[in-house]
Amino acid sequence: MNTQQDLVQRDLKYIWHPCSQMKDYEELQPIVIASGKGVYLYDKNGKEYLDIVSSWWCNLLGHCNPIISESIKHQLDRLEHVIFANFTHEPAITLCEQLMGIIPKGLAKFNFSDNGSASVECALKMAFQYQYQTGHPKKTKFMCLSDGYHGETIGALSVGCLDLYAKIYQPMLMSTIHVQAPDCYRCPYGKCRECCQAECIEFAKTAFEQNAEETCAMIVEPLLQGSAGMRIYPPIYLKKLRALCDQYTVLLIADEIATGFGRTGKMFAFEHAGVSPDIMCISKGLTGGYMPMAITITTDEVYDAFYADYSEGKAFMHSHTYSGNPLGCSAALAVQKIFREEPILENAAKRAIYLNQKLQEALIEHKNVGEIRHIGLINAIELTPDRRAKSEYPSELRIGYQIYKKALARGLLLRPLGNVLYFNPPLIINELEIDKAIRICKESILEVLGDL
Helix, strand or coil: CCCHHHHHHHHHHHCCCCCCCHHHHHCCCCCCEEEEEECEEEECCCCEEEECCHHHHCCCCCECCHHHHHHHHHHHCCCCCCCCCCCCCHHHHHHHHHHHCCCCCCEEEEEEECCHHHHHHHHHHHHHHHHHHCCCCCCCEEEEECCCCCCCCHHHHHCCCCHHHHHHHHHHCCCCEEECCCCCCCCCCCCCHHHCCCCCHHHHHHHHHHHHHHEEEEEECCCEECCCCCEECCHHHHHHHHHHHHHCCCEEEEECCCCCCCCCCCCCHHHHHCCCCCEEEECHHHHCCCCCCEEEEEEHHHHHCCCCCHHHCCCCCCCCCCCCCHHHHHHHHHHHHHHHHCCHHHHHHHHHHHHHHHHHHHHCCCCCEEEEEEECCEEEEEECCCCCCCCCCCHHHCHHHHHHHHHHHHCEECCCECCEEEECCCCCCCHHHHHHHHHHHHHHHHHHHCCC
16 A cells, blocks of 8 residues: 555655654654646645745746656657766757856856755865966865855865754864855844945955965855845845955855756846856756756866866866766756746746735734845745844744644645745746745744734
8 A cells, every 4th residue: 555654654664854853753744745736746645735945946947847857758768878978968068058048157168967065066176176276276275155055065064154064064074264144134234235235245355365375266155045044145245256256366156056047036146246156056946856967167267277188187087977967958958948938037027026025915014024035036034033133033942843834734835944934936936826825824924923
């Protein structure tokens, strides 16, 4: 028998789920999903869940999108995988050609891997070796923003600054230089978002003045620090950071894994700032959430530092078994086809306005809602016990988690980031689905925190 409960018991017997305290599963057991369509997931009993978090931010164009599905099926009958060293295939070549038309100006070379963390690891090694091979052997350290998150492999954890993920592993991690990140909700300068000129860049300036000689690269989540609680900061910060990197011969790495492919209202977050990084990491929406694939993209200048006779030992000896996987490339090509042929970004821009307006109307007056910030279709609801003090609920209360459980019972997948609830839906969500998600979100908040 493959009933929901039978599958749950078999799951709990064998599976160690990611980012979970498995003891919690004694109370909230795993939900067995049987199918998906559009913004909805369906469990074995037929109950529907509105996936307002895009299944960890990767489902870009809806579950079981027929165009992406068909592209993978077509490729599956031709070639499933091939070694990517000294071999290539048409889907990978075509994908790079198409991405060249949408990526920030100056980026030109593509190094494939199979997940976001791996893409970040690739970028770090690339930056390190670039500085060594261009006459800067002292530049061996990385600079990163406080509360940043770039993945959970050792290098990626090293340039992340969230204790929840990294603290216990500190003895294993690289020593990095931390810069106080922008926090517009609790701005140390008391600035409003409209009048901000990124005064907080002073923290970065000080760090560069003191550490630039030993810094090979700075890595950032552009405009949106996701795991920090969907913190959003202004484009002018990126422009000023780009200038600092140029001044001190430090490479700028953009982690666009979560922000790429329309999530912030433009194809890539860096477009808002009108500047380009030296290295960019992409994943998640790249394949529409279908296949594990990532790409580290860099400039000709960086690439040329590795181009030499074999005897010089300058090659980038970095590889992944599933680099350039044809099925992943076919999914990514289908995503690009949809962007070209359908008004995805235009429609998402209209619904972004609608979503934020409706969320503001529904929740901004609640005594425990400190702020509802947004960029593109991404909205974050900051919960606080005291709106004026902007204080935080003690972590042991697990306020966000309690609301998450109530929302699940009502059919909404609203996974929290501590005291922050967020909406990060597929770009194809419509107004009726938005209304439903907001209604369930509000009901769940009221049940846990009380009424307005």
